[in-house]
Amino acid sequence: MPQFYGLPSSAGWETRVMPHLRFAFPVAIVPTQDQRFDxxxxxxxxxxxxxxxxxxxxxxxEVEDALDAVIAHYLELGRALPRPSLREAGEHVVAPSPQVIASAIRLRGVEGDDGIRVQSAQ
Structure with a gap:
């Protein structure tokens, strides 16, 4: 089951109350004419x-699966994960699977002001 939240965009308290939201990213979901979503x-x-x-x-x-794949790719390349943006009106917030969050913390672990810094896994 995906982890998604409809939290106020200006609250700022989210990551203090629910630390796993450091990995929750806003996504824009727009309906298409053919009954799908972009x-x-x-x-x-x-x-x-x-x-x-x-x-x-x-x-x-499907977004959670795609987010898992993108984050796994970032981790493989040793790239820093971006700090999640604040949710804007009309956006949904989606977190990757717990397994991907655990991998990111285990392999990279240190969060800085410019994102979650990657470190070599030894």
Whole structure:
């Protein structure tokens, strides 16, 4: 089940109350004329997809899978993960799977002001 949240965009308390939200990224989900959804993520320009057309919940599950793949790719390349942007009006917030979050913390672990800094896994 995807982890998504409809939190206020200006709250700022999210990561203090729910630390796993450090890995929750806002996504824009726009319906298309053919009953699907186009999805983009400002924090990960590589994350662009068109849903299978099975509704919003299924689309959010597809976004979680895509986010898992993009983050895994960043980790493989040793790239810093971006700090999640604040959610804007109309956006949904999606977190990667717990397994990907655990991998990111285990392999890279240190969060800085410019994002989650990558470190070589030894």
């Amino acid at each position: 999805v983009t993520c400002r924090d990960f320009p590589e994350l662009r997809l068109r849903s299978s057309g099975s509704g919003l919940l299924r689309t959010l599950m």
